[in-house]
Amino acid sequence: MNRLQAFSLGLRSVMPLLLGVAPFGVIYGVVALQSGIPPLAAMAMSSIVFAGSAQFLLAQLVGAGAPLLLTAGAVGLVNLRHALYSASVAPVLAHLPRRWKLLLAYLLTDEAYAAAIPHLLAAAPPSRSSAGHWILFGSGFGLWAGWQVATLAGVLIGAQLPSNLGLDFALPLTFIAIVVPMVDSRALFAAALVAGAAAVALAALPYKVGLFIAALAGLVVGAALTRTAK
Amino acid sequence: MNLWWLMLACGGLTFGIRYSFIAAEGHYQPPPWFRRLLPFVPVAALTALTAPELLLVQGELILGGDNPRLWAGLVAIFVAALWRNTLLTIGCGFLALFALQRL
Numbered sequence A: 001m002n003r004l005q006a007f008s009l010g011l012r013s014v015m016p017l018l019l020g021v022a023p024f025g026v027i028y029g030v031v032a033l034q035s036g037i038p039p040l041a042a043m044a045m046s047s048i049v050f051a052g053s054a055q056f057l058l059a060q061l062v063g064a065g066a067p068l069l070l071t072a073g074a075v076g077l078v079n080l081r082h083a084l085y086s087a088s089v090a091p092v093l094a095h096l097p098r099r100w101k102l103l104l105a106y107l108l109t110d111e112a113y114a115a116a117i118p119h120l121l122a123a124a125p126p127s128r129s130s131a132g133h134w135i136l137f138g139s140g141f142g143l144w145a146g147w148q149v150a151t152l153a154g155v156l157i158g159a160q161l162p163s164n165l166g167l168d169f170a171l172p173l174t175f176i177a178i179v180v181p182m183v184d185s186r187a188l189f190a191a192a193l194v195a196g197a198a199a200v201a202l203a204a205l206p207y208k209v210g211l212f213i214a215a216l217a218g219l220v221v222g223a224a225l226t227r228t229a230k
Numbered sequence B: 001m002n003l004w005w006l007m008l009a010c011g012g013l014t015f016g017i018r019y020s021f022i023a024a025e026g027h028y029q030p031p032p033w034f035r036r037l038l039p040f041v042p043v044a045a046l047t048a049l050t051a052p053e054l055l056l057v058q059g060e061l062i063l064g065g066d067n068p069r070l071w072a073g074l075v076a077i078f079v080a081a082l083w084r085n086t087l088l089t090i091g092c093g094f095l096a097l098f099a100l101q102r103l
Helices: A003-034 A039-048 A052-063 A068-078 A082-093 A098-106 A110-122 A133-156 A167-182 A186-201 A206-229 B002-024 B032-055 B068-083 B086-102
Strands: none
Touching: A003 A039, A003 A052, A003 A110, A003 A133, A003 A167, A003 B086, A039 A052, A039 A133, A039 B002, A052 A068, A052 B002, A068 A206, A068 B002, A082 A098, A082 A110, A082 A133, A082 A206, A082 B002, A082 B032, A098 A133, A098 B002, A110 A133, A110 A167, A110 B032, A167 B032, A167 B068, A167 B086, A186 A206, A186 B032, A206 B032, B032 B068, B068 B086
């Protein structure tokens, strides 16, 4: 696989997720303006922060006049799960020069990670010549571009856009399409079951902390089961 | 002005979280149990994102017939397990959702 093929594989893999992300981007643009954030700042936030649910939260907290430290802390908590993605892709990116690591870390969202990870794990072991990281660049860039366009549409056209078509359901459906084929052992099945159940049980916790705890619980159960199986 | 500082702080924090392990790789020796957790990240994290979308309706656990997203999601899981095809899974999931919403 050469660079162009890897890039377009990542781009194609993230397309179904864009279907679900686009409505969120539009709504974010609308919510940001309603919170009193100027259009230029609302747009810039999609580049500077570039994290869907954190941007919603940020817009709401700015609208409510929350103190700076509390707002930053809340945004950090919402994005805590990205540390898991960082740990997950770190070995695959270890051989890359720093500029690549900076770029791919900036682009590392739920959707970019989800779209690229099955291909990253299936690709040949990373080496200087391999193009595996271009898959992550493709999915990351695709999502970034889509998010900017959707935000712009929300800021410019705003509430006139239909945002309640049910297209957001593309997100869970695509995650299902990605996860289900990956579950090929008892340990992975248990990890999914525990993480899913815990996420539902802890959904009421503030700032999406429940998601992070649930994912951790899944990791621990999965690893514990592999250990006993050996 | 304050808003821009806030955005920069939140952007820096978000980037720092995403860069953390990528930057540290090669500079530290993680304990062996840490490496054993990593293969479970995709499945555990993405299932944690997905399960509440299917099972909760505005924060309430709804398992009955009045939660079409749950049943459409189960159709998608079934299709994904059988055919391992992304577009087919998404298509069947949406078809099931629209069909259930018309009932």
